[in-house]
Amino acid sequence: xxxxxxxxxxxxxxxxxxxxxxxxxxxxxxxxxxxxxxxxxxxxxxxxxxxxxxxxxxxxxxxxxxxxxxxxxxxxxxxxxxxxxxxxxxxxxxxxxxxxxxxxxxxxxxxxxxxxxxxxxxxxxxxxxxxxxxxxxxxxxxxxxxxxxxxxxxxxxxxxxxxxxxxxxxxxxxxxxxxxxxxxxxxxxxxxxxxxxxxxxxxxxxxxxxxxxxxxxxxxxxxxxxxxxxxxxxxxxxxxxxxxxxxxxxxxxxxxxxxxxxxxxxxxxxxxxxxxxxxxxxxxxxxxxxxxxxxxxxxxxxxxxxxxxxxxxxxxxxxxxxxxxxxxxxxxxxxxxxxxxxxxxxxxxxxxxxxxxxxxxxxxxxxxxxxxx
Amino acid sequence: xxxxxxxxxxxxxxxxxxxxxxxxxxxxxxxxxxxxxxxxxxxxxxxxxxxxxxxxxxxxxxxxxxxxxxxxxxxxxxxxxxxxxxxxxxxxxxxxxxxxxxxxxxxxxxxxxxxxxxxxxxxxxxxxxxxxxxxxxxxxxxxxxxxxxxxxxxxxxxxxxxxxxxxxxxxxxxxxxxxxxxxxxxxxxxxxxxxxxxxxxxxxxxxxxxxxxxxxxxxxxxxxxxxxxxxxxxxxxxxxxxxxxxxxxxxxxxxxxxxxxxxxxxxx
Numbered sequence: 001x002x003x004x005x006x007x008x009x010x011x012x013x014x015x016x017x018x019x020x021x022x023x024x025x026x027x028x029x030x031x032x033x034x035x036x037x038x039x040x041x042x043x044x045x046x047x048x049x050x051x052x053x054x055x056x057x058x059x060x061x062x063x064x065x066x067x068x069x070x071x072x073x074x075x076x077x078x079x080x081x082x083x084x085x086x087x088x089x090x091x092x093x094x095x096x097x098x099x100x101x102x103x104x105x106x107x108x109x110x111x112x113x114x115x116x117x118x119x120x121x122x123x124x125x126x127x128x129x130x131x132x133x134x135x136x137x138x139x140x141x142x143x144x145x146x147x148x149x150x151x152x153x154x155x156x157x158x159x160x161x162x163x164x165x166x167x168x169x170x171x172x173x174x175x176x177x178x179x180x181x182x183x184x185x186x187x188x189x190x191x192x193x194x195x196x197x198x199x200x201x202x203x204x205x206x207x208x209x210x211x212x213x214x215x216x217x218x219x220x221x222x223x224x225x226x227x228x229x230x231x232x233x234x235x236x237x238x239x240x241x242x243x244x245x246x247x248x249x250x251x252x253x254x255x256x257x258x259x260x261x262x263x264x265x266x267x268x269x270x271x272x273x274x275x276x277x278x279x280x281x282x283x284x285x286x287x288x289x290x291x292x293x294x295x296x297x298x299x300x301x302x303x304x305x306x307x308x309x310x311x312x313x314x315x316x317x318x319x320x321x322x323x324x325x326x327x328x329x330x331x332x333x334x335x336x337x338x339x340x341x342x343x344x345x346x347x348x349x350x351x352x353x354x355x356x357x358x359x360x361x362x363x364x365x366x367x368x369x370x371x372x373x
Numbered sequence: 374x375x376x377x378x379x380x381x382x383x384x385x386x387x388x389x390x391x392x393x394x395x396x397x398x399x400x401x402x403x404x405x406x407x408x409x410x411x412x413x414x415x416x417x418x419x420x421x422x423x424x425x426x427x428x429x430x431x432x433x434x435x436x437x438x439x440x441x442x443x444x445x446x447x448x449x450x451x452x453x454x455x456x457x458x459x460x461x462x463x464x465x466x467x468x469x470x471x472x473x474x475x476x477x478x479x480x481x482x483x484x485x486x487x488x489x490x491x492x493x494x495x496x497x498x499x500x501x502x503x504x505x506x507x508x509x510x511x512x513x514x515x516x517x518x519x520x521x522x523x524x525x526x527x528x529x530x531x532x533x534x535x536x537x538x539x540x541x542x543x544x545x546x547x548x549x550x551x552x553x554x555x556x557x558x559x560x561x562x563x564x565x566x567x568x569x570x571x572x573x574x575x576x577x578x579x580x581x582x583x584x585x586x587x588x589x590x591x592x593x594x595x596x597x598x599x600x601x602x603x604x605x606x607x608x609x610x611x612x613x614x615x616x617x618x619x620x621x622x623x624x625x626x627x628x629x630x631x632x633x634x635x636x637x638x639x640x641x
Contacts, residue, residue, distance in 0.1 A: 240486040245474035
C-alpha cells in the first residue's frame, strides 16, 4: 500500500514537472539549446497526456467496476468533435470559401444555413459544457438500457464495440453535418489566440497535464471512498451487493457516466493539439488500443493506466516512425505477453520487484549488523 | 458539502425503517408457491409460514428446493404462481432484490459471498444499514454510532484482530462468519442463512450455534443446513422439504421419527 502511494505521487510529480518544464524550455530558451523543445514535441507530449486521461477513464469502469468497455474511444471522439465544432466556428470568415458563418465543408455541400445542432458552439463556455454533457448523455442512455437489463460481461463489451462502430459509420456520412470523411480540421484560433503558436501549444500541454493530475487525484479519492468500495464490490460479487440493498445498476451507471465525461474531456484537449478530428477516432481498433494501454500499465490502479498509455504510445511513435507496417503486430504481441505473463501489468511487476527487494533487505540487515559487531 | 451529506444520511436512516405488520405473529407468508425451470418443478405448491422471532430450520435432500425458496423470498427468482408476503402488508413479489433487502430481509449465500478485495472492516461498512442511494453513498462518512456498531459486530463474529486484512485471506469458516456479520450490520428482521457451518471446525460450529441461538427473538431466522447434529442443537421447529413442497413440520424428534422423512432420506 505504501509502495502504491509512493508510485502514485511519483507519477503525479513527473507529469507536473514535464508539463511545466517543456513549455518553459520551449518559450524561454534560445534557439539551438538542447532543451529548446520543439512545438512538435510539446504537442506530442500533450497528446500522450490526453491518451493517459482516456486510459484512466477506462480504468475506472474496467479496473474498478469490472465493466470491460470496448468502445470507450467513442466518448473520447465525441468530446473531440464538440471541441472541433467550437474550433470550426472560431475560423469565421477565414475559411477557403470565406463564409462568415458556415464551415467550408457545409458551403461545399451547398448548405444554406447552419444546422440547429451547430448553434451555440461559437461560445467556449457552451462548448466546454457540451464536452462533458454529450458523452455523458450517451453513456447515461446506453448504460441505463444495458445495466437495467443486466447485460454484463462479454455481451456488454460487444455492444459497446457495436456502439462505437455505428457512430463511426454515422460520422462518415456527409449528411450528418460533421464534415464526413474529412472530419473537422484547418483550425485557426482557440479563445482568439492562434492555435499554432508556441504559447498556446504550451498552455494546452500544461492544461492537459493539470487536468490529468486532477483526474488522478479525484479517481484516487473516489477509489478510497465508500462509493469506490461499493463499485469494487460490484466487480467481485454483483449479486451480493444487490442483496445488501444497493441498486447495482445505478452505481454502474454513475461510474460509467463519470468515466465517459472524463473521456470526452480527454478528446476535447486532444483535438486542438493534433489539429484534426475525423470519424476514424471512432474506429473499434482505437477502442481496443485503449484497453491494451490499461492492461499493459495494470488495471485497477489508475496511475498504471496512465503509465501504460504513455509507454505504449511512446513505443507507437517510435515504431511507426521506423517501421510503420509492424506496429499492429507489435501491439498484438504486447497484448498477448501482458495477458499471459503480466496479469497485473507493469505496475504489478514493479510492485513485485519492490516487495522482493525490501524483503531481501530486511533479511540481510540483521545479519549485516551482527557481522559488523 | 461533506457535512450536508452526513446530515442527510442520518435523516434518511430514521425515515427508512419500514413498518412490518406482524400482528398475527407471522412475519413471512408463502402460499402455494410454484417455480419451474424448463419443466422441472423446483417448488411445487409450497406453503410456509415463519413466525416473528422464531428460528426455523429447513432440511431436505438435495434438489428439495431449499435454495430456490430463498431465491423466491429475496426476489432473485419470480415464482410462476403463489404469493409471498412480508408481514400482512408487504407483497414481496412486487419488489426487486435491493428493495426487499431494504425492508429487512437479508440472506447468507450457500457459498460464502464476501468481497475478497476489500478489508473485513470495509465488508461490514458496506453492509451497514443506511441510505444506499448513489449520492448518499458518494458523500457518506461514518458516524460514531455506526463505527461503534461495526466494532460491536466485529467482536460478535470474532474478527476484530483481522479488521484491516482483505477478506480474501480469511479461512472458509471466517468468511462464513464475516457474511453473518454483514447480515447483522443490516439489522434485519428476517435472516435467511444458507448452510452456515460448511467448512467450519468443531469449535467454530459450536460458536455459530450459540450465535444463531442468541439472535432468535430479535430476528426471525430461517436456517438451511445438512448437518443434522447441528440442526438438532439449534432448532425448535424443523421443516422438511421434499420435491419442492413441505413434507412435514415439527420438532426435531417428531421429524426424525416420521416414516416419510426416513423414506425420503434413505430411499425405498
